[in-house]
Amino acid sequence: MATKKQKLAVTDLIPGMFVCELDRPWCQTPFPLQGFYVENTDDIPTIRRYCNYVYIDVPLSKGSYDHLFRTIAPVNADNQKKAGSQHKLKRRQRANTASKTSSQTISRHKIKTALQTSNNAKPFKPMSLSANATMKVAPIKIKSPVAYSTRLPMSRACKQAVKLMDDVEHQIHDLYQAVELNTRFDLQTTRNIAKGLVTNVTDNPDALVWLARMQNKDQHTYYHAVSASIWGLVLGRQLGLELGALETLATGLLLSQVGKTKLPDQLLVDADTLSARDYLHYQSYVMESVQLLKMDPAIGPQVISVVEHHRERHNGSGFPKGVTGEQIPLLGKIAGLVDRFQELIHPHAGANPMGPAQAMSVLFQSSNIEFQADLVERFVSAIGVYPTGSLVELNSGDIGIVVSPNEGRKLWPTVMLIRQDKRQQNRAGKLVNLMEYNEQQEDVGRYVQITKTLPQDSVSIDPKELIASTTPKWSLGNLF
Numbered sequence: 001m002a003t004k005k006q007k008l009a010v011t012d013l014i015p016g017m018f019v020c021e022l023d024r025p026w027c028q029t030p031f032p033l034q035g036f037y038v039e040n041t042d043d044i045p046t047i048r049r050y051c052n053y054v055y056i057d058v059p060l061s062k063g064s065y066d067h068l069f070r071t072i073a074p075v076n077a078d079n080q081k082k083a084g085s086q087h088k089l090k091r092r093q094r095a096n097t098a099s100k101t102s103s104q105t106i107s108r109h110k111i112k113t114a115l116q117t118s119n120n121a122k123p124f125k126p127m128s129l130s131a132n133a134t135m136k137v138a139p140i141k142i143k144s145p146v147a148y149s150t151r152l153p154m155s156r157a158c159k160q161a162v163k164l165m166d167d168v169e170h171q172i173h174d175l176y177q178a179v180e181l182n183t184r185f186d187l188q189t190t191r192n193i194a195k196g197l198v199t200n201v202t203d204n205p206d207a208l209v210w211l212a213r214m215q216n217k218d219q220h221t222y223y224h225a226v227s228a229s230i231w232g233l234v235l236g237r238q239l240g241l242e243l244g245a246l247e248t249l250a251t252g253l254l255l256s257q258v259g260k261t262k263l264p265d266q267l268l269v270d271a272d273t274l275s276a277r278d279y280l281h282y283q284s285y286v287m288e289s290v291q292l293l294k295m296d297p298a299i300g301p302q303v304i305s306v307v308e309h310h311r312e313r314h315n316g317s318g319f320p321k322g323v324t325g326e327q328i329p330l331l332g333k334i335a336g337l338v339d340r341f342q343e344l345i346h347p348h349a350g351a352n353p354m355g356p357a358q359a360m361s362v363l364f365q366s367s368n369i370e371f372q373a374d375l376v377e378r379f380v381s382a383i384g385v386y387p388t389g390s391l392v393e394l395n396s397g398d399i400g401i402v403v404s405p406n407e408g409r410k411l412w413p414t415v416m417l418i419r420q421d422k423r424q425q426n427r428a429g430k431l432v433n434l435m436e437y438n439e440q441q442e443d444v445g446r447y448v449q450i451t452k453t454l455p456q457d458s459v460s461i462d463p464k465e466l467i468a469s470t471t472p473k474w475s476l477g478n479l480f
Helices: 043-050 066-071 079-098 154-180 189-202 207-214 220-239 243-255 258-262 276-283 285-294 300-308 330-345 356-365 373-383 436-439 463-467
Strands: 005-009 018-022 052-059 392-395 400-405 408-419 424-433 450-453
Touching: 005 356, 052 436, 154 189, 154 207, 154 258, 189 207, 189 220, 189 243, 207 220, 207 400, 220 243, 220 330, 220 373, 243 300, 258 285, 276 285, 285 300, 300 330, 330 356, 330 373, 356 373, 356 450, 356 463, 400 424, 408 450, 424 436
Parallel strands: none
Antiparallel strands: 005 052, 018 052, 392 400, 392 450, 400 408, 408 424
């Protein structure tokens, strides 16, 4: 079987190779963490400015390099040390003239990433006036992170999530309605909801995400809060936050939109098209939420802090206070990131939703601008290049839903096929682990790949019907 991933010195790179891993964190480089193609020899010096060696994804590379890999010496510590000595002076000179050589950096529009080829949307333009300002801070470190294990299989976790999601939607709807009507609301219900969400996500991080993406709701405000809390828990789990912190995060996100019940409906239709005066009015929902929550002594300051900071941005371009970087608490940073992600994939009526993969690309472009770079990278690691719930088309012509990412292969997740070759609905909900299948193939031509993401409403899906499927796995050999 051909080698799947090959470690190479940067000096041995050849145009057409697909770089899938670096010798340092992606957030320390300008390269997209989804990987990129080496377009031409001019790209190699730029890569060498940041890395001594990289890993090549052989199947995704253009052309065959097996004969080269047999002749290239493996990268080892001595080779790296020698290479470092040879280029030490050049790197120092490049550092002194970095401002004059910025044009050599690989531009994102030039790099053909998996995310960019999955859609034809226009580039994202941040709305804030200081959107071009960047800011770097120390990477996030969690003291004594919790290592969560997946304790429930996807089938059982999904069946539990169906009932939980029904309860959550009804209870959060009632809570927001009570706030709007100025009637008493029970915050203990919100805490119980948060605990239920935490338990489900820590047992299996994909089940609730998958179910939330399959729902098609019109009540945007409270549905946004529920979905954002699920994304926040998935990221918090990835970071290893303790259960108490996860419950605080979920509670804060569930309550983060309550202030919108006090705003005129016209301000909530599409905040991106408001006049400057109306947008300032719209921004007041955050402090409206904070004031409403402070009236209840049962709500702790940590929860209120999540609500207060969920619209702040890394470079100070957010609101209500415009704080920056380390002035934003960690839970507030997480809340801001997932709140933005949810707004991109499920905006207000009238706005065009992005696919999850495209939304992740937008967040990545905002690294160290609106959001801390290493937090964005951890979010991508948590949900994958094709996040759970993405509707995708395979090179076989089949259409499916991403059920869970495979961390070892970001581009080969597990997919539930719902339509075979676009002709008819496949109600069995059969699962395809693209990583397992492709790694068993001797012939690269038999690989099953995702070719593009599809609009979420392009296929009518009943998630409960798919969850009820008793088929545990599909034998791919019968189809491909």
